[in-house]
Amino acid sequence: MTLPSPLNGLRELAADYDLLLCDVWGVIHNGRESWAEACDALSRFNRDHGRVVLISNAPRPAAAVVAQLEELRVPRDSWGAFVTSGDATRVELAKRAPGPGWIIGPERDWPLYEGLGLEIAGGAADAAFISVTGLFDDTVETPEDYRERLAAGAARNLEMICANPDRVVQRGDQLIWCGGSLADLYESLGGRVTMVGKPFDPIYDLALKEGERLLGLPVERSRVLCIGDGVITDVLGANRQGLDCLFIAQGIHGDAGRGANGRLDPARAAALLKAEGTYARYAMLDLTW
Structure with missing residues (x-):
């Protein structure tokens, strides 16, 4: 069983990627509140390193979901484009x-x-x-x-x-x-x-097109990182696209990826991934800079 590399923060690999395809619900908010550290991590990357495309299985057009992000106080500078399953x-x-x-x-x-x-x-x-x-x-x-x-x-x-x-x-x-x-x-x-949403091709086709628009040049797939907490959506989708993945091992999985010391347990995170036949290159409990 290959273990994901644990990260202390997104800063450790920011220079390796031009584009982040980041999940929304479970990574930057839980439907009731946004998480300041996760939002800050995306803002820093989007401002200083590359561009961020939010990619969500929300069944509404992105324009109809932006209002929810605003209500939850997700900073507008934390993303460059938003693509939904809708x-x-x-x-x-x-x-x-x-x-x-x-x-x-x-x-x-x-x-x-x-x-x-x-x-x-x-x-x-x-x-x-x-x-x-x-x-x-x-x-x-x-x-x-x-x-x-x-x-x-x-x-x-x-x-x-x-x-x-x-x-x-x-x-x-x-x-x-x-x-x-x-x-x-x-x-x-x-x-x-x-x-058509994650983990299926159509939503990734749209997201990568948006990434090319933001970057102003063709996307190099080796420099695209997917971030998400859903094993059978975010991680499986990244695997099918041949893209690197940062697995947020908390989210919908609760404490299943947490060790006795309260920190990420790579072996437990790997077990969650292996159960669905998936793999992530990196893992964190929560997205931080």
Whole structure:
């Protein structure tokens, strides 16, 4: 088992990279508060070393998520561009317009569909495909609440477009079910799923294009570093792209990467990664400079 190299701060490798593709939820905020040290680390890199592209599995266009970053006081100088799973999903949905599409997800995600000319189906019976951003009410519902409805879609062989491959996300001190959990259930029922966020190619294609725009030159992949706390999204995505990865071993994994001394335990972090067949070159508990 290859251990990730523990870092004391991003400063130790800042000179080795021109572009950071950094996860958002779980790295720089938890949905309720931002983390000043993580934001400062990105600001320093973005100002003095290279450029930062935030890359998120948020199922809304980036423009609709920036307001959340502002509310959480994420400094604007900590990033140069922002790419979401919602941005990549709109490309896929436009190919399938006018549908009709059976929409599953909370009202806050409806900016995803604006201007696409999609007709909205009432359910599986009159839909041409399914679009999932998350649960309607992730504070009380679980994926099992959707089993019967999704089984009807699978029986009709409807394709599901999942705008958020995350299974869970940390909100404050709670883990909340996300769209990826419904996609997993749908596949177990025999349904077809297309996912475009991390760890899949479309979102990285967009992020690297944004990186080239910011840098003003072609991106050298050996000088791109992915940062994230999700093993099956951030780390797996970096591995599939052949990019270096800094694994934030706290986030959604709680204390699973922490040793008895309260510091990062590389062996425990490596065990988290190995369980999903992934590898990260570096690891930290929290992002700091």
